[in-house]
Amino acid sequence: MLQKLINNPKSVFLFDAMGALLTSTLIGGLLVAYQSYIGLSFTWLYILASIAAVFTIYSSSCAVLIQKKWSPFLKIIITANTLYACLTTALIILYSQELKALGFAYFIGEIFVLIGVIWIEIKALKALTN
Secondary structure, three states: OHHHHHOOHHHHHHHHHHHHHHHHHHHHHHHHHOHHHHOOOHHHHHHHHHHHHHHHHHHHHHHHHOOOOOHHHHHHHHHHHHHHHHHHHHHHHHOOOOOOHHHHHHHHHHHHHHHHHHHHHHHHHHHHHO
16 A cells, blocks of 8 residues: 555655645644643744645645656755755754653654654655666
């Protein structure tokens, strides 16, 4: 099943879009509603949710509109996801004193999920170039 996903760039973009939508919804809805249990400021939660929403639009658009030459678009989302993971890591470090256990657990989990998504996207990019 994983190989089938990797060999279909459209599916990779849809997979990314669903994950980004889930992230945007969780952060923008659930984490904001329970911000006092998370420990990260509303501002940062909204920024992270907004970035994830942009990724949702980008990946959805790629899945629908791109028919050929997927590589440059995959490179963009790989870079974007990597930068998002770096930003999240930086926020964990910078706000380690303010973050509650639930916030820490959520963001660490998100980073691990992102590493998996980035790995799949890199595999898909390599499959395209072979």
